[in-house]
Every structure is written in C-alpha cells, then in structure tokens.
Amino acid sequence: MTRPDLAPLTGWDRARWADLADRMLLAVREHASPDHARIVPPGAPAAFGPDVAGLEGFARTFLLAGFRLAGDGGEDRLGLAQWYADGLAAGTDPGNPGRWVRPAESGQAKVEAASIALILDMTRPWIWDRLDPAVQQQVVDYLAVVVGDDGYPHNNWRWFRIVVQTFLRSVGGPWSREDIETDLALLDSFVRADGWISDGPLRAYDHYAGWALHLYPALWARMWGAQDLAAGRVERDRERLDRYLLDAVRLVGADGAPLLQGRSLVYRFATAAPFWAGAMSRVPSLSPGLLRRAASGVLAHFAPHVDRDGTALLTLGWHGPWPAMAQHYSGPSSPYWAAKGMLGLALPATDPVWTSTEEPLPHERADQLFTASAPGWLVSATRADGIVRVVNHGTDYASPGDQGGDAPAYAQLGYSTATSPRLTADARTDPIEQSVALIDAAGRATHRTGFTPGGVDLHADGATAAVGGSVARAHWFTEAPGHLDYGPGPAGEATDVALLRTVSVLRGPWEVRLVRVEALPDGPAPADGLTLRVGGWAVSGDGPGQDRCRPDDVLAAAGVAGLRSVAVGAAGFETAGVRRERDVSPLGGTTLTPWVSAPAVLDRWYAAILGLERAPADGDARLPEVTLPAAADRVGVRWPDGACSTVPLTGVTPAAEDLTRQGAAMSPG
Known part of the structure; x- marks a missing residue:
C-alpha cells in the first residue's frame, strides 16, 4: 500500500x-x-x-x-x-x-x-x-x-x-x-x-x-x-x-x-x-x-x-x-x-x-557550517540553493611526503554536490579546477599529492567561519605509462618545485583562499618566471554556458545549468580567466572553470575569493571583502551579509621544519 x-x-x-x-x-x-x-x-x-x-x-x-x-x-x-x-x-x-x-x-x-x-x-x-x-x-x-x-x-x-x-x-x-x-x-x-x-x-x-x-x-x-x-x-x-x-x-x-x-x-x-x-x-x-x-x-x-x-x-x-x-x-x-x-x-x-x-x-532548515577532522574537510551547506561544498585539506589517497600525481576525485581542494571534478586522463596531468598550482612557461601545472595538513576548525572571532590549511611540496609530475585507475593518483616521475602554503576561510557559498609560495627548506629556490594560479569551481551542463571577465577587478565568472562559479583576485593576483572544455564531466557537455593568476613571488600572501551558488550567470554576485594587512599575520573578511570574520594566518598550517618527507606505498583497492 x-x-x-x-x-x-x-x-x-x-x-x-x-x-x-x-x-x-x-x-x-x-x-x-x-x-x-x-x-x-x-x-x-x-x-x-x-x-x-x-x-x-x-x-x-x-x-x-x-x-x-x-x-x-x-x-x-x-x-x-x-x-x-x-x-x-x-x-x-x-x-x-x-x-x-x-x-x-x-x-x-x-x-x-x-x-x-x-x-x-x-x-x-x-x-x-x-x-x-x-x-x-x-x-x-x-x-x-x-x-x-x-x-x-x-x-x-x-x-x-x-x-x-x-x-x-x-x-x-x-x-x-x-x-x-x-x-x-x-x-x-x-x-x-x-x-x-x-x-x-x-x-x-x-x-x-x-x-x-x-x-x-x-x-x-x-x-x-x-x-x-x-x-x-x-x-x-x-x-x-x-x-x-x-x-x-x-x-x-x-x-x-x-x-x-x-x-x-x-x-x-x-x-x-x-x-x-x-x-x-x-x-x-x-x-x-x-x-x-x-x-x-x-x-x-x-x-x-x-x-x-x-x-x-x-x-x-x-x-x-x-x-x-x-x-x-x-x-x-x-x-x-x-x-x-x-x-x-x-x-x-x-x-x-x-x-x-x-x-x-x-x-533544509538552516545553513550548516562544520568541519570533519578525519578527512580534513571544511563543509558549508546552504539552505538557499541546497548545495553542499567541501574544502579539502586532508584527503588525497596518499600519505604525507608521497609524490604521486593528483587523483582528480581525491586531491582537489574542493568538491560539491553540484559539480564534478574533470574525470579524464588529461585531468590527472593538468589540474586546474579547485587547485593551487605553479605554472611554467609551457603551461605545466604542479601537483599537491602528499601534502601535509594543518588541521581544520571553526573560528568565531566575529562571524563564525570554517578554517583549515595545508602545505604541499608542489611538484612537476610526469605520469608513467600503464596507469590503472583504482583510486590513487598515477605513479611517475616527480620533481619538487616549492612549498605552497594554503589557508581556506569558508562561510556560506564563499571561500577566501590564501596562498603563500616558499622555497623548499631542503632545496634551491624555485626558478624565476613561474605563475601562481588558483582555480575555482568547475561548473558543467548542457548548452554553451556563459563566461565573462572584468580585468580591472581581476574577476572571472562562469555559468551553466543554473550554476555560477566566480573567482576573484583579492590580493596579489593580476589576471583572471575562464577555461572552457568539452566532455570532461558526467554532468554535461560544457565545463567552465574560472581562475586567477599572478607572477609567483616568494614569501608573500595572495588572496582569492571563490564562490559557487545557484544564480544567473550574467548577474553580479555580492562578493566578500578581504583585508590583508602588510604584516599578513591575519586576514579580515566582511561577508556579503555584512558579518565580519578575523582569522589568524599563523598556526593554521604546519611550519616548514615540520613537513614530512616519508611516504607510504600505495595498495590497490
């Protein structure tokens, strides 16, 4: 019955x-x-x-x-x-x-x-x-x-x-x-x-x-x-x-x-x-x-x-x-x-x-903001659009110090219930969506697998925000032939480039992502001419979608299937754009990924604003406002609803001397 x-x-x-x-x-x-x-x-x-x-x-x-x-x-x-x-x-x-x-x-x-x-x-x-x-x-x-x-x-x-x-x-x-x-x-x-x-x-x-x-x-x-x-x-x-x-x-x-x-x-x-x-x-x-x-x-x-x-x-x-x-x-x-x-x-x-x-x-009753300490996730679920967003500072199907390639379904910095990672062979070698990477003159992007997590927590200095961070030994990676995809990223040849220190501040549909490029503690400084790039949410759907950039604001926005993804340079970034791809996602034939970039400079904090929401692609989003003092020991965020958060940048990620080099052999599953 x-x-x-x-x-x-x-x-x-x-x-x-x-x-x-x-x-x-x-x-x-x-x-x-x-x-x-x-x-x-x-x-x-x-x-x-x-x-x-x-x-x-x-x-x-x-x-x-x-x-x-x-x-x-x-x-x-x-x-x-x-x-x-x-x-x-x-x-x-x-x-x-x-x-x-x-x-x-x-x-x-x-x-x-x-x-x-x-x-x-x-x-x-x-x-x-x-x-x-x-x-x-x-x-x-x-x-x-x-x-x-x-x-x-x-x-x-x-x-x-x-x-x-x-x-x-x-x-x-x-x-x-x-x-x-x-x-x-x-x-x-x-x-x-x-x-x-x-x-x-x-x-x-x-x-x-x-x-x-x-x-x-x-x-x-x-x-x-x-x-x-x-x-x-x-x-x-x-x-x-x-x-x-x-x-x-x-x-x-x-x-x-x-x-x-x-x-x-x-x-x-x-x-x-x-x-x-x-x-x-x-x-x-x-x-x-x-x-x-x-x-x-x-x-x-x-x-x-x-x-x-x-x-x-x-x-x-x-x-x-x-x-x-x-x-x-x-x-x-x-x-x-x-x-x-x-x-x-x-x-x-x-x-x-x-x-x-x-x-x-x-x-469905009220916005949810919480952390999951084991997988190292910051989680925001919003009542207005029903989307769950995860910012990932603890999961990569690897161990600290491993130097494999990034598995698109594990090693990215963000996952959601409305978007999909690019699930193709190219995505394994060319991470862009939900990534922080160094890019060389040939367009090659570094990988983050084997990063060291710094923990996740809720901070309530002002408006409550979820905060977490990690440090990656960013490495160039060449995939070995014959990769069998059973979960982990591919094996291959890796070369360390630099440390990428990343801190995320999450609230509602918005993440403020802060990045710092540092020299390896046990190696030379990275070569000149590298670009730092932060990729936002990849949105997918049928139809052509829409993308637009405002160069003066270092803003890129992309929309398809009722979803809008925004990437904005809030401090240090100089350029913004949208990558357009076909047939890289099970959610639709068109995938658009906004990004921001700038020349990589050592030992300074960069700040990007990344957003994902159900909204018209051609509308203007109300953006968080980011304050990053010269001392850069903390970041201030005024959220679109007027609430403010102040988050320290010290202690969120591990010190360079605490980074581990040991890795663990990957076992099939």
Whole structure:
C-alpha cells in the first residue's frame, strides 16, 4: 500500500522503492544466461573479462533480490528465490562450462562471494534451506577457498572475507577464527576521529566509509554465525556509525545529489546505504524520518535517469552513460553495487523507518557550517540553493611526503554536490579546477599529492567561519605509462618545485583562499618566471554556458545549468580567466572553470575569493571583502551579509621544519 503522506519531501514511500527495485530486477533477466548463473547488461567489456562481469551481474542483483525477499518475509511474486537458486546451482557447479570464476582465480570474485554469502544468510528460509544438499555443498566448496587466503588488500575487502567465513561457520563449513580476528584488527586500525573510517592506511576518505566500512559491521552483526563474534563490538560500531551519520547526512544535497568525490562513483545510490544501516542499528542521534529523507533523496535524484529510456538498467556513468567515469575494475555489471542503497527494502513495512514521516535535512532548515577532522574537510551547506561544498585539506589517497600525481576525485581542494571534478586522463596531468598550482612557461601545472595538513576548525572571532590549511611540496609530475585507475593518483616521475602554503576561510557559498609560495627548506629556490594560479569551481551542463571577465577587478565568472562559479583576485593576483572544455564531466557537455593568476613571488600572501551558488550567470554576485594587512599575520573578511570574520594566518598550517618527507606505498583497492 502506498503512503505518499509519509514522504512529503521526496515522494518516495516504501511501495515506490519496491516498484523500482522490481523493475530493475526484471530488466536484467533478459541479459542473463539461460541457467541464470551470469548476468551481463549491455556496456563496454569489463577489464577483468566476461567471466567476472557475469558473476558481478548475478551477485550484485542478488543483493537487491535478497533485500526484497527479506523485507517481505519471503513473499515472492517475482519468483526471485527460485530464479536465483537456479543460478546458484549452475554457477557453483564445477562441471558447468559457464560456472562462476572462483575466488582463487580472480580477486574480484572475492568481492562477489561476500554478496552471495550475505544474501544466503539473510534469506536462509527461502533459498538456502530449500537448496538440494548437493548444491549446498557446491556453494560451500565455492566459498571455502577464501579460508586462509592472505591475498585480500588492506582495505574494505577484509569485510568480504569476514562475511563469507561467518556464513560458512553458520552452515557447518570451514572457517578460521584467526582469519576473522586478524581482519577485524586490521579494520579497526582504519578508524579515525568522529566515526570516520579510512579505506585503508592511506588518506582514503570517500563513500566507502559509508557503503562498506560502516555498512558491513551493521549487517555482519545480524548474520546467523556472528552473534558471539560480534557481541563485544555491536555497541561500539553503532556509536561510530551514529557519529559518522551526523556528518554524512549533511553531505547530501537538498536535491539528493551525493558528494561527487572519491572512487567507484558509478555505484550511484549506493551512497544511501549508511542511512539504512543507521536505521537497522537504531542509531540514537538521527530519527528514522531523517534517515529515510536522506536515503530517498539520493534515490529520487537518480531514479529519473535510471528510467530514462524505460529499461530500468544501470550503465557505467552517473546520470546517463559516461564511460570515462569507469575505473580499472569497472565493468558493465559493476554499477549494480548501487543495490546497497536499496537496503531499506530488507526492513519490513512496519519498521519505524518506513512508518515515520520524512523530516528535512539539516540544511533544509538552516545553513550548516562544520568541519570533519578525519578527512580534513571544511563543509558549508546552504539552505538557499541546497548545495553542499567541501574544502579539502586532508584527503588525497596518499600519505604525507608521497609524490604521486593528483587523483582528480581525491586531491582537489574542493568538491560539491553540484559539480564534478574533470574525470579524464588529461585531468590527472593538468589540474586546474579547485587547485593551487605553479605554472611554467609551457603551461605545466604542479601537483599537491602528499601534502601535509594543518588541521581544520571553526573560528568565531566575529562571524563564525570554517578554517583549515595545508602545505604541499608542489611538484612537476610526469605520469608513467600503464596507469590503472583504482583510486590513487598515477605513479611517475616527480620533481619538487616549492612549498605552497594554503589557508581556506569558508562561510556560506564563499571561500577566501590564501596562498603563500616558499622555497623548499631542503632545496634551491624555485626558478624565476613561474605563475601562481588558483582555480575555482568547475561548473558543467548542457548548452554553451556563459563566461565573462572584468580585468580591472581581476574577476572571472562562469555559468551553466543554473550554476555560477566566480573567482576573484583579492590580493596579489593580476589576471583572471575562464577555461572552457568539452566532455570532461558526467554532468554535461560544457565545463567552465574560472581562475586567477599572478607572477609567483616568494614569501608573500595572495588572496582569492571563490564562490559557487545557484544564480544567473550574467548577474553580479555580492562578493566578500578581504583585508590583508602588510604584516599578513591575519586576514579580515566582511561577508556579503555584512558579518565580519578575523582569522589568524599563523598556526593554521604546519611550519616548514615540520613537513614530512616519508611516504607510504600505495595498495590497490
């Protein structure tokens, strides 16, 4: 029964969620093998080949089928249980020419094995218990090869081995307590401040924190074989999830758009998964109505694009197909990890998360300004336009001192729910949007990966503003051939140029960005003739867009799709412009990036004003006013609403002698 009265903000009640899930499940059947073991939707060939793609298609849609069965107590009008049981029997049959690739044959099979084990556990009465004993043994034999397998990367993948072995334990199969305890200890080492979890030992903060590292503890604790193993962890995991969600719920745009940052963005509405995990775990700080508002907002954002051509099929892309968004491990079936974002369907219609009325997101009530210390983010979400903006001084999928290339989805200084980084091969070698870089005569731009963070905080000397900073050993970078994009920036040859000290002051839609160029403490001064350039927000959309410059004001503005991006030189900058590009973003064919620049002079502070808002492209924005005294020990900002902030520039970034040179080897994920 539909209850639209419970969804006044998004229009998505449980019946509407279930209807989309069912159409998605029916749509993939025509792309399945006759024995149901493999599902390969249309799309570019997978990097790991058709065997892996077929297994992914089965396992990831099996997640969604399992949620439907579990939430409806086994009611099965689509015949999901038998359809997927047939696939299980065929896929695990070692004599079947179309059998599944095994976890010992492909690392990707380790990921999919976890989804299969999780749903077999969740739907035990309707699938596992009804399988022929011979098929049950085939499944056990297929999964059991993960026991003692040390080939799992040091990241969220360790949850896959835990989930599989926990299921095996519950059905009398082989398992290893040592494996599970080892994996849990490693995963605990990734826990950071305020409930955040890094996806491995590097500064890898992204949606994996929510759709993997917080999701699996919530699901694992409910598995039949986990009760005693998880007993001492449940409350601690719930507390971490609760605190993380206080930040995560403020990182969803009012239009439901997730933050376009991090890897595996083709999973789309998997970003809703942690909100359902919070509902399952009964987190105390967020109401069921707020959690559902966040999750339904995300699905509502993507649903029109899923149904764009009436097929209810997911493609490699964001809204529609955009193959450049795929990473090395992405294939045509990969986007179906989006099924995690539909986990709420595993909860019955009587659950409070479905019977409660939606509540507004925090920034639908009032502007939000906060910091997330673990990823080093300053965050501003504005009620007027619903955009969430992140200024990044702590995340680059690297360690301090590393000298890799900048990963566009990690190392930029800014991300938002309304813009996307340029996601092309050129973007890896030529950072411009949300960057601070030195430019040589040939137009080559430095990279910042391996920077040293200085911390983030809220300052309240006058109007409250979020303040943070970092110091980068800016380096020229030449990418090595054969880069495989799995998250981190590329490897290659790096040459240090100078220190770039950056301080950000954020409030509302505006950031005042202060930059200082310094000589390396352990090397020569940078060569003469370099230009300092600060890139603003890249706005993308269909149509030509508009760009304009006011040379006398050192101002550049760009507008497209109702968004306006502004870059203004407030101190030291002399030139402004807009870069215009085609087909570099999944958000539209036109991308415009305003920038300001000036000759690089050592040991002086430069100041730029960067803005992003929904506004007419040809209108004049009310700009902050910046005061930077000659002593340059603090900056004063008069914001467009008349409020003023005074922020010290000392202590925001680390001293030169505190900069580290050691790096860490990057591990795949």
